[in-house]
Structure formats: C-alpha cells, structure tokens
Amino acid sequence: MNDELWLKEIKRQLDGYTEPLPPGGWEQLQQRISPRKAHVMHLRHRAFWAAAAVLVAAVSWMGLRWVQQEVVGATDLSMPMDEAMPVATLSEPSSLPVSTGGASATYTVRSRAERLAQADAVRNEGSVATVTVTLPAGEEEGKETEEPSRAETQGGEEVRTRPVRSLFSSDNHRRSATTSSRRHGGWSVGVEVGNVPSATSLLEQETGRQPLMDDMPDYAGRLQEGYAADLLKSPVPLRAEKCVSDARHKWPISVGAMVRKELGHGWAMETGLLYTYLESDIRYEGKATYVTQKLHYLGIPLRGSWTFVSQPRFSAYLSAGGAVEKCVSGRQDGAHYTVKPVQCSLTGAAGLQYHTSRHTSLYVEPGVAYYFDDGSSTVTIRKEHPFQFRLQAGFRLNY
C-alpha cells in the first residue's frame, strides 16, 4: 500500500490528539465500573430505609407504650405541687393515727394486695378510715369532664378516683406544621410550627374501668407511704397553700423561626427561637369554678440531625436535641402570672422527607420529648406529662 505523504501527515497530526472529556464523565463511568459497589450501596440504602422504617415504628411504639404505662400526674393533686414527697419504707402494714383538719383519720399504709382489697371493699371498711390515694387522670376523649367519683368511708374520708385521660384526647393535641429548612449545604432559614400530642393512659379505654393502684403498683404505694410518713412528721395540716384539684389542658401551640446549618456528610445543626402557648383550665382545692391559665414561653431550641438516606425524592434522618424555654408572660384568672424557673426539654425523632421539588419538601417526624420538672408549682400539660410522644409533619422550603 502506497503511503501518500498527506495521509501520513493526517496520521501524524491525529497521533495523541485528545478530545475534551464530557462533564461528569468520571462519575458516570464510576457507576458503571463498580456495579458490585453500586449493588452493595443499593443494598445498604435499602437496609437504611428498612432501618429508618423500623426506627420510626419503634419510636412510635415506644411512645405509645410509655404513655400507657406512664402515671398520669406526678403527684396527687390534692397535695401542694412543690412539696417533696418523702418515701417511707415499711416492712409491714401498720395503722398510724394522725389528725388533720380537726378531724380524726387513720392513714393506713398497706401492701399492694391489701390496697387492692381495700379499694374493692372500701365501703365495708371497719373502724379504720382509710384514704386511698389514686392517681389523678385526665378526661376521656370527647367526653365532658366528670366530677371525681367519691365513696365515703365510715371515717368520713373520701376515696377519690378520677377517670384517665385518653391518649389522643382532643383537649391535649396540638397541630404541627413546619416550614423552611435548607436541604443542600450552607445556611437555611425557616419557620416552624410544632405540635405535641399529649401522653395519657389508655387504661380506661382498654378496660373500661378507672385505674387503681394495682394497675400502677409501686408508685401509688410509695405515694401513700410517703404521705403517711409526712403526716407523722407534722401534725400541721398540709394544705397551707393553694392546691390544684383538677386541670384541663388545651392544645399547646408552638411557633418558631429556625436556622439550619449543613455541616456536610449528612450532618446538620439547627437552632432558632421558639414560642409556645400553653392554656389550661385549673380548679383549685376548695373552689367550684375553673380559672383560665395562659402562659407564653420563649425558648431556644438546639437540634442536631443526621441524614442517613438521601435519594432524589426521599430522605430519612435522625434528629436529637433540646430546648430551654422561659415563661415571659402569663395570666391566670385575669391577673398577671408568670413562672420563674426555665423549662428544659430533650427531644429525639426520626424523620422521613419527600422532596416535592428542588426547593420544597414534605416531611413527617415522629419522636419523643421529655420535659424536665422546672421546680415550680405551676400546673401545665408538661408538668403532668413530662414524657410525650410527638408527631410533627410539615412543609420545608430549601434554598
């Protein structure tokens, strides 16, 4: 074959000639050359999604279970809220005569079985007048508040029991909608509206009966023991301050402005300013009417989150954090009222987010929150239900 010079020139010029590589070419090639890795990653993503679903279900289940077992109300509402409750340990039941309010009454510390028998046969009690302290409960869903049922004993003391507040009582729910947090890198600003459903016992709904001490075995017993022991210490009537006998809590509402900073590798931090409104109707001991209590809290939340699954349309993340809130304003029965101590809380949640577009997304975030006792005597829904299951769902703007 004759090699024309011009053809040789063409060959020489094209020897080593390079074309510009396509943008993103390596990334495209990488996905092809590592199908095994992609398969592993695909399996890993599926595992993460399964873990995310299990986590969401587990958090929801734990919240519901915890709620069912939770004692409704930290203390007997007939006692001052800010008094420490001494716990007396008694090896055997004993009857201890005490006096209170000018009337004689014997407070009996009994074992669990005896308390059960006592509760069933309270009307038939003999010469001993017994105060059976049951744990206060809330209202049933959709029902009017019932007056505490009373059964008089021979000693004239009352046995008070209260219906248990249902888990999803309409009085104890608040809605949530959350907007605005950044999806990709850098900073984001958003507005958040939060909602925390209360945690109450489902016992009454399940069994149709009011909870007795046998259903909450140890707590009520310790309560009774401590009460009796305290009475031993001081014959002075305990009712030296205003005591809350009943409380109805309305839907809390939270609104906040959040700032989110992406830290990379799926991590992000979020903080901002949170406003919470708590309203309750409270009836004090000896009063027949309810007073309205309205509290306005401002707080600073701080949350960290980790996105462990990130797909074009879906992402799953875990978040944890807390908040410090302070009551900045309040009213009770028309008069100025405030809570001095700060309210601290811890939160944890697992979230699923659906990206509707590049800048918008919908999310659902079930989780739990625990509100520490602020040490005040103010009765709020957080005081009665410190550990709460929460479900947040909302809308985010990302930029």
Add this chain to the structure above:
Amino acid sequence: MQYLCTGCIYMVWSRINTRRQQKDNVVRTQFEHMNEEALAEGCSRHHEAARRELYERYGGMMLAVCLRYAGNRELAQDWMHDGFCKIFSAFHKFEWRGPGSLRAWMERVMVNVSLQHLRERNVLDTAVDFDEAPQAYEEPDHEAVQKIPPRVLMQFIGRLPAGYRTVFNLAVIEGRTHKEIASLLGINERSSSSQLARAKVALARMVQRWMDENETGYE
C-alpha cells in the same frame, strides 16, 4: 451554653471533615505524579484514585479514537466508557512492557469496542456513492495538510460514511493491511481496497475545499 456546644461540635466536625479531604487529596496526588507503570499497578489493584487518574490522563485520547470510528460525539462517549469498563475489568491481563505500552493497549481495546459496536449496527459493508467521486484525484500537499487543525481533520473523517471511515481508520491510522481489515470487518479484500480508495478521494476533496476557503498561503 447551647451556642458553646454548637460551636464545639462544629469545630470537631470541621476537623474530621478536613482530615478526610486531606487524605483524599493525598491519595489522588500520589497517583497524579505516577508513571505509567505505577498507574497500571494501581489500577490492577482496583484503586479508585488510580482509575480516576487513568481516566483523566488518557480519557481524552481514547475519546478521540472512538470519535474517529463513531463519527458522532455522543456515540463516541458511550463507546469510550464501554472501553474503560473493559480495561478496568481486564487489567489483570495487562503486562507493562515499557513507556507507551499502556496507552497502546488501551487504544487497541477502544478500537475493538468501536468495531464491535459498528458490527452490531451493521454499517460496515455499506457502499455509498460519495458525490460520484472519480477514481483519480489530486493529492493535497502534505505541507498544506499541516496547516489544517486536528479537530478539522477529525470533522473530515467524521463526515465519511461509516464503512469508508472504518476502513480509512484501520488502514491509514492503525496501519492494517487489507487482509487484516477484511478479516476484522468480515468483508473481502477487494471491498476493503475499494472503500479505502473512495475514502481517500472524499477526504482529498474536503481538504482541498478547506484550503481554498481558508487560503492558507501555501500558494
């Protein structure tokens, strides 16, 4: 307190992130300055950074090889990626035999991949009348061809029909004989020779037209 915690966490995370990026950069830098042999060694051990360096160092040349056969950039990119997939999967078969051996091996793989795709498209034995080109033609001056940019020459080759282009590449660029070409393409030697002649004629006319339009001054 919260801001202090946030700041501490952010500092720790930034430090971890920076260290990770530095580690990635160190690994990449290692391969950037490696010679052909070391790079081949890294690729044979499935080092991600070595593979990426190989792609970025030779990808442009391999794309040009595929473009000469495909005549179309999109097809060429797909064929190039196919070629790299075969290269990475068959690196255990490669034996380094001196400078340039890696590139030569990669180009052979790319040519084979291109030919395979052309066979699948069944365009290799298509004879197309190219403007009724006469058998005889005026050979362009090789000095004039020097003035033509390589990308323009690539365009000229890309305009050839698939059969002519393939034979031209194998015969002129790869230096194959008609017998070898016939064996590779599944055609007879006469068809190979005929298609090469037609390709030369067409190419010569394009070169001449370009020289006339650009007046390179060789006159």
